[in-house]
Amino acid sequence: MSSTISTPFGFGSTADEVLNGVDLSGRSALVTGGASGIGLETARSLARAGATVTIAVRDVDAGNKAAADIIASTGNDDVRVQELDLTDVRSISAFSRRWNIPLHMLILNAGIMAVPTLERSGQGHELQFATNYLGHFALTMNLYPWLERATGARVVSVSSNAHHFSPVVFDDIDFEQRPYDPWSAYGQSKTADILLAVEITRRWSSAGICANALNPGAIATNLQRYTGEVLTPVEKRKTPQQGAATSVLLAASPLAADAGGRYFEDCNEAPVVSEPEMFGGGVNPWAIDPESAQRLWELSIPLIS
Numbered sequence: 001m002s003s004t005i006s007t008p009f010g011f012g013s014t015a016d017e018v019l020n021g022v023d024l025s026g027r028s029a030l031v032t033g034g035a036s037g038i039g040l041e042t043a044r045s046l047a048r049a050g051a052t053v054t055i056a057v058r059d060v061d062a063g064n065k066a067a068a069d070i071i072a073s074t075g076n077d078d079v080r081v082q083e084l085d086l087t088d089v090r091s092i093s094a095f096s097r098r099w100n101i102p103l104h105m106l107i108l109n110a111g112i113m114a115v116p117t118l119e120r121s122g123q124g125h126e127l128q129f130a131t132n133y134l135g136h137f138a139l140t141m142n143l144y145p146w147l148e149r150a151t152g153a154r155v156v157s158v159s160s161n162a163h164h165f166s167p168v169v170f171d172d173i174d175f176e177q178r179p180y181d182p183w184s185a186y187g188q189s190k191t192a193d194i195l196l197a198v199e200i201t202r203r204w205s206s207a208g209i210c211a212n213a214l215n216p217g218a219i220a221t222n223l224q225r226y227t228g229e230v231l232t233p234v235e236k237r238k239t240p241q242q243g244a245a246t247s248v249l250l251a252a253s254p255l256a257a258d259a260g261g262r263y264f265e266d267c268n269e270a271p272v273v274s275e276p277e278m279f280g281g282g283v284n285p286w287a288i289d290p291e292s293a294q295r296l297w298e299l300s301i302p303l304i305s
Contacts, residue, residue: 007255009267011217015045015244018253018267024051028101028150029251030143032056032084032136033110035066038158038216041244042107046252048074051105056084056095086110086135087121089304096142102150103143105251108136108193109158118180125303126174132189137196137297138304148207155211156250157197159263159287163190163215164276167286168296191287192296194263199293201261210260212250215281217265219243236279263288 009018029046033039034055047053047070057063063081070079082098085091111132121130140147140155147153165187172178175185193213200211217238249267250256256264263270263283273282286292 004271005256005259005262005264005269007249007253007267009245009249011238011266012242013245013267014239014241015041015248016048016241018245018249019045019049022049022252022254024049024252026050027104027252028052028054029105029107030054030056030099030103031107031109032086032139035059035062038219038240038243038247039107039109040066040070041240042109042247042251043079044070044074045241045244045248046105047071047076047079049252050076051252052078052080052101054080054082056082056110058083058085084139086139087123087127087130089123089138092135092138092142092304096139099143099146101146102153103146104150104153105156106140106143106147106153107156107158107247107251108140108196109156109247110136111158111189113160113162113186114182115185116182118175120174123303124174126180126185128185128189129173129192132186133192133196134300134303136193137300140196140200141304144204144209147204147209151208153209154251154256155197155200155209156247157193157211157213158247159193159213159215160186160190161215161265161276161279161281162187163194163287164284166191167284168192168195168292170295170299173299191284194283194287195289195293195296197263198261198288198290199297202290202293203297205260212256212259212261213263213287214246214250215263215265215270216243216246261288
């Protein structure tokens with residue numbers, strides 16, 4: 001791998017600051033979970049820079065309200081809303097069939113965290129793995145032709161520092177044998193999100209498609225619906241605009257134009273850390289292991305059929 005990528009931005013940078021001076025006119029972006037939290041601010045900043053932005057959401061009413069807010073605050077009226085349920089392969093297929101323009105920026109942002117009891121998707125998969133990773137995998141696979149047509153498309157996979165909690169447990173991904181633990185399940189799904197970026201880059205970079213993953217930081221959003229609060233110390237927390245900064249950097253900044261298969265936090269590539277500290281940073285080796293990335297991809301294909 002080439003040298004570590006660093007930028008002038010950091011912990012306190014906002015998405016708008018990262019995209020200041022960047023012109024995204026004529027470029028399209030898709031943000032899953034773009035109706036609230038960092039997804040909303042990611043969509044807003046991309047729209048403010050001139051992109052055509054589509055918000056993919058389960059709750060279309062919430063999406064329409066978010067789109068109206070973005071249009072009012074940015075003056076860009078090319079903000080669209082489409083229904084998408086990442087736990088339903090039929091919804092993903094229907095969404096993909098409706099898509100009909102080159103896709104320059106695919107931001108895989110939607111997610112759930114620490115579901116307290118074992119729940120499964122309609123296809124029988126553990127709900128966090130199904131939502132955070134498998135649905136995004138299916139969506140990305142379906143949209144490949146439009147990513148290829150964009151010439152230089154970027155895929156952004158929103159992960160978490162919680163990926164340190166668990167590797168992908170290939171022998172029992174869906175908690176059929178082992179006891180269910182909310183944080184292990186969340187951590188596994190977030191490790192899978194990083195491995196997805198690694199394997200997209202390996203397989204598709206020759207088609208001009210690269211992917212990177214990121215830790216947005218600790219932000220008070222709907223993601224905490226099961227925990228009730230942000231558990232991270234106050235001094236390590238971010239606003240939604242700060243949380244969206246690394247997402248837009250990877251999606252649209254010239255500073256990340258040469259990045260692929262990497263993991264970022266605070267707008268810079270993160271170091272590899274095999275023994276992380278509580279609330280520390282860095283990427284675990286198991287999340288960027290190329291053999292695990294390939295294995296997960298091959299395992300996932302029949303799961304979305």
